[in-house]
Amino acid sequence: MQGIQYNEDNIRSLDWKEHIRLRPGMYIGKLGDGASPDDGIYVLMKEILDNSIDEFVMGNGKDIKISLTDGAMSIRDFGRGIPLGKVVECVSQINTGGKYDSKAFKKSVGLNGVGTKAVNALSEYFMVQSFRDGQTKKAVFNKGEIIEDASIQKNR
DSSP states (O other), X not given: OTTOOOSGGGOOOOOHHHHHHHOTHHHHXXXXXXXXXXXXXXXXXXXXXXXXXXXXXXXXXXXXXXXXXXXEEEEEEOSSOOOGGGHHHHHHSTTOSGGGOTTXXXXXXXXXXXXXXXXXXXXXXXXXXXXXXXXXXXXXXXXXXXXXEOOXXXXX
16 A cells, blocks of 8 residues: 555544534444434434433423424423523533533433534534523524524513
8 A cells, every 4th residue: 555645634633513424323323214213313312302301300390292293303391401501502512511410410311411412413403492590592503503593582
């Protein structure tokens, strides 16, 4: 293999979205087309649902609503909600989340600090909205790129 150059120009640093999209198997297993129960789309759904289950198991909220319409999934829990000042970071900064604080989460399932980010990076449309203390914060992403970062509003 003479003649192939390997130097500093060959070294790249990927941002979190690029890495997840380039190597999704590291985060969700195989991509698949939804025909198999271990296809990545189900892992992505489970990652978001796991966050809702964590809230429910800890006694925060009595309902989890799941809807599937025209290929779009929505999961809504009635737990504590992500602290409003950290909504964007919790879904777009790898290894960021409340589950590293054992006081806030006694038990948790899923890919703590990674799962929601994988869903965000691999989704054409990803919207997160948190409700806390009479206020709400919403952010919308396209393949991990923020396209709407609404200010904190009074909950109507």
